[in-house]
Every structure is written in C-alpha cells, then in structure tokens.
Amino acid sequence: MRVSKSIIAIATVAILSLAGLIAWRSQFKPSGPAPSAIGGPFQLVADNGAQVDQRILLGKWSAVYFGYSFCPDVCPTTLAALAQAIAQLGPKGRALQVVFISVDPERDTPAQLRAYLASPSFPKGAIGLTGTPDEIKSVAGAYHVYYSLHQEGSGPYSVDHTSIIYLMDPQGRFVRPLTPAAPAEMASQITQAMSEH
Ligand code: NI
Numbered sequence: 001m002r003v004s005k006s007i008i009a010i011a012t013v014a015i016l017s018l019a020g021l022i023a024w025r026s027q028f029k030p031s032g033p034a035p036s037a038i039g040g041p042f043q044l045v046a047d048n049g050a051q052v053d054q055r056i057l058l059g060k061w062s063a064v065y066f067g068y069s070f071c072p073d074v075c076p077t078t079l080a081a082l083a084q085a086i087a088q089l090g091p092k093g094r095a096l097q098v099v100f101i102s103v104d105p106e107r108d109t110p111a112q113l114r115a116y117l118a119s120p121s122f123p124k125g126a127i128g129l130t131g132t133p134d135e136i137k138s139v140a141g142a143y144h145v146y147y148s149l150h151q152e153g154s155g156p157y158s159v160d161h162t163s164i165i166y167l168m169d170p171q172g173r174f175v176r177p178l179t180p181a182a183p184a185e186m187a188s189q190i191t192q193a194m195s196e197h
Helices: 002-026 074-088 090-095 110-117 133-142 183-196
Strands: 043-046 051-053 061-067 096-102 127-130 147-150 158-161 165-168 174-178
Touching: 043 133, 061 074, 061 183, 074 090, 074 096, 074 183, 090 096, 090 183, 096 110, 096 133, 110 127, 165 183, 174 183
Parallel strands: 061 096, 096 127
Antiparallel strands: 043 051, 043 127, 061 165, 147 158, 165 174
16 A cells, blocks of 8 residues: 555656646747746946947847856857857848857956957857946846856856856747757747747
C-alpha cells in the first residue's frame, strides 16, 4: 500500500509540475496585447552618445539582451548565436534590431560598447546602451534582470548576470524569451512571433 501511495504522490507532483509549466508557457503566448510585467520606461545613453529611452524599441522588433563587454563567455556566445539566428531569418531579419544593455556601466562607456559591438561575429548594427549606475539598476529591474559584481583576487572584476534574450514587438511589448545559444531555434521562434503579430 505504501508503494502505491508513493506512486500516486509522484504522479500528483508530476501533474502539478506539468500544469505549472503549461501555465508558465501560456504567459509567453503572443495572443493580444496582454499587459506584461517585463520592460517599461528607461533613460539610457546609446553607443553613439545619444540620450535614448524606451521609444528606441518602437517600429521594429527587438531582441533585448543585458550583458557587458568584458564578459568572457556568455555574452559573446549569445551575441554570436543571435547573429546566426538573424542571418537565418533572411530578409525578415531587417525587421529586427538587437539592443545590448550594459550591466557594467563603470567600464562600458558608449565608445567601449560601440567598439565591442563592431565585432564581425556579432549582430550587424546592434545598438549598445549604457547609463549611470542608477539608470542601469532601474532598467535591469524593469526587465527582471539580476546582476552582481564579482571580484576574484586582484584581477578585473566580472559581473554575474541573467542571460535572457527578450523578444519585444514593434510596440515595445515583451513577447517571449528566445532560447539562447540555439540559432535555428531562435530563428524559428522569431519567425513564429512575427507571423502571429
Ligand atoms: Ni555576459
């Protein structure tokens, strides 16, 4: 009897987990202009020195990603994968802009971001945004992005950070996260989202 009770308990947990997953996934269904808890107003400076705000997201699809130019691994990998995904979109790729928001405003000056994003393996025309520490804190909060400076020994510090690519529609609304480091999957997620809007 104890065994069958355990099986029932396990099955119940599995069903509840599945229900939770479905509920979670349904949040990302791009069905109508449901209010989104991700994104919102911001004031930042672009890599060309211009002051910008959330209206930079209007009129184009955007892939918004938070990172920093000194990131040793995750950021370059993600940006390169995103570039490959955009290449797979063909002409539709022109409807998408990449917005890279720094979580390291001390080192990521506009000029530093511009030089970093010029890498041929990164998305062409990616826009780098940075700001004061308070501005970065505010925009990271709006996008539910965690970041934390990390010092090991006497070397340069690193920044632990959330690695999520946010797909935003041309009205600047969050649509869904993209699966990073999987270019073909990202391309199909973007294509699908574009066709449903
Ligand atoms: Ni990174």
